[in-house]
Amino acid sequence: MNKNLARLIFEQGAKRRNPSLFRQYDELKQSEWLGKEALHEVQLKNAAQFLRFAGKHSPYYRRLFAESSFDPKTFSDFDDLKVVPETSKGVLISENKAVHAQDFDELTRIAETSGTSGAALEFRRNERWDSLNRASVMRAYDWYGVKPWDRNGYLWGYNISSRQAVKVKLLDALQNRFRLFNYSVEEIGRFSHKLANASFLNGYSSMVYEIAKVINENNLERPALKMVKGTSEMILDIYHRESLQAFGRKVTSEYGAAESGLIAFECPQGNMHINVENLFLETNDQGEALVTNFASYSFPIIRYNLGDAVTLDNSLCECGRAHPLVKDISGRKGAKVIGTTGTYPALTFYYVFKNLALQNNLLMSYKAVQSEPGKVTLLIEDPANKKHEAAVQGELLRYFDGDIHFEIQYPDKFDATRKKRQYFESTLKS
Ligand SMILES: [Zn+2]
Structure with a gap:
């Protein structure tokens, strides 16, 4: 026009x-x-x-x-x-x-x-x-x-x-x-x-x-x-x-x-x-x-x-x-990650991946999902890579101190509804 x-x-x-x-x-x-x-x-x-x-x-x-x-x-x-x-x-x-x-x-x-x-x-x-x-x-x-x-x-x-x-x-x-x-x-x-x-x-x-x-x-x-x-x-x-x-x-x-x-x-x-x-x-x-x-x-x-x-x-x-x-x-909205003994601000993921980007030059599209205490599924939109996974787990350990078990999955693509807004989603009441 x-x-x-x-x-x-x-x-x-x-x-x-x-x-x-x-x-x-x-x-x-x-x-x-x-x-x-x-x-x-x-x-x-x-x-x-x-x-x-x-x-x-x-x-x-x-x-x-x-x-x-x-x-x-x-x-x-x-x-x-x-x-x-x-x-x-x-x-x-x-x-x-x-x-x-x-x-x-x-x-x-x-x-x-x-x-x-x-x-x-x-x-x-x-x-x-x-x-x-x-x-x-x-x-x-x-x-x-x-x-x-x-x-x-x-x-x-x-x-x-x-x-x-x-x-x-x-x-x-x-x-x-x-x-x-x-x-x-x-x-x-x-x-x-x-x-x-x-x-x-x-x-x-x-x-x-x-x-x-x-x-x-x-x-x-x-x-x-x-x-x-x-x-x-x-x-x-x-x-x-x-x-x-x-x-x-x-x-x-x-x-x-x-x-x-x-x-x-x-x-x-x-x-x-x-x-x-x-x-x-x-x-x-x-x-x-x-x-x-x-x-x-x-x-x-x-x-x-x-x-x-x-x-x-x-x-x-x-x-x-x-x-x-x-x-x-x-x-957003006070989301908390619930560990076996403690709770952690969802913001923690932001720092974990910020560090990975700055220190390891690892840029990832990620999403963390929690549906039971002490466990979080981390979805990473990348082909599986053992070396990267070790770096991610290492950084997670620094912040969560082993209080949360992280399972890393590599979905082919995030589905549209899932990725729409947040990098952390929880069905738990925090
Ligand atoms: Zn300005």
């Missing part, structure tokens, strides 16, 4: 669905290069306005603020907020009606999160919240010279029926994107040929990896892309190697969830910058990320525990943006 036409269609869609999108994008562009202090001022101002609103309009937070003696009217620093208890997904589900703002007349739409960890959460998202989220993504795309209406390849969802496919193709065409419908080498070949005329690729990172690998192994066309964006899951080191070879780019990561909005986006220097204009990210005593989203007027998200272990870093990035950084995002 012609670039001007694509932009026009995008703008028309935004006018209808996200009328405040471009205004909010302009605002974000204005604060993009602010220094740390000025950014912090913007953050505090937006937080104060939002917290006052939540304390007034959300019955749940009105009660919570009163119980914890937090007065949003006197809010002047994020330390003030620490008296307010964390909110979990369970609370957002059980208190759903009371969390929603009353007497709020902005246009809202239903948003839903399914997630792997059980219950679904449904909430109403106001227009400015949805638009701000999109505006934040737009600003981050700018870092790569990419516009959302640029031609792009899309890797999402399996199993689209042929009846759905017609509709999906039409919607995709309007958004100037195309997707892969099946994963045969021929299809991937056609897809990579199309990518040669696209500016970016977008999708689940494990799928990006899968496609890149097929392209490299079969010597298919290698399109040079401006950005390869991986979503919704852990990006393993091995993904970068294949992606670099196939597309000339590492997999760029974003961090966020439907209820939190876009939290951080990776800059070309490889650092994840937090969107501090619109949210506050802190960690609790367990090192888990808590997010307060200042745009979430219709359904206030305050000190919401995402269940991710993260490290916050206030150092300056070479790219010149002063937005603080978030590092080592790992371990």
Whole structure:
């Protein structure tokens, strides 16, 4: 599609669905290069306005603020907020009606999160919240010279029926994107040929990896892309190697969830910058990320525990943006590995394989699965190799100290549902 036409269609869609999108994008562009202090001022101002609103309009937070003696009217620093208890997904589900703002007349739409960890959460998202989220993504795309209406390849969802496919193709065409419908080498070949005329690729990172690998192994066309964006899951080191070879780019990561909005986006220097204009990210005593989203007027998200272990870093990035950084995002929803005598954070696997990559130059696509205490099946998507296996077992021993028996299996290919999100899965209650 012609670039001007694509932009026009995008703008028309935004006018209808996200009328405040471009205004909010302009605002974000204005604060993009602010220094740390000025950014912090913007953050505090937006937080104060939002917290006052939540304390007034959300019955749940009105009660919570009163119980914890937090007065949003006197809010002047994020330390003030620490008296307010964390909110979990369970609370957002059980208190759903009371969390929603009353007497709020902005246009809202239903948003839903399914997630792997059980219950679904449904909430109403106001227009400015949805638009701000999109505006934040737009600003981050700018870092790569990419516009959302640029031609792009899309890797999402399996199993689209042929009846759905017609509709999906039409919607995709309007958004100037195309997707892969099946994963045969021929299809991937056609897809990579199309990518040669696209500016970016977008999708689940494990799928990006899968496609890149097929392209490299079969010597298919290698399109040079401006950005390869991986979503919704852990990006393993091995993904970068294949992606670099196939597309000339590492997999760029974003961090966020439907209820939190876009939290951080990776800059070309490889650092994840937090969107501090619109949210506050802190960690609790367990090192888990808590997010307060200042745009979430219709359904206030305050000190919401995402269940991710993260490290916050206030150092300056070479790219010149002063937005603080978030590092080592790992371990969704408090997953624990259960040993015979002890328990271990799922994050441990991340370190085990990080070490193997750094010390032994071993890049692996892996997945750990536990269904009984003291035993873990480690799936490695590679041909069996005794030497590598010894290195893996050695590293595992260092961290788990023999408390867990690891059985290593080499499935031919991870099945799609299995690998979709996490590098550790457990059916045990931790
Ligand atoms: Zn940066």
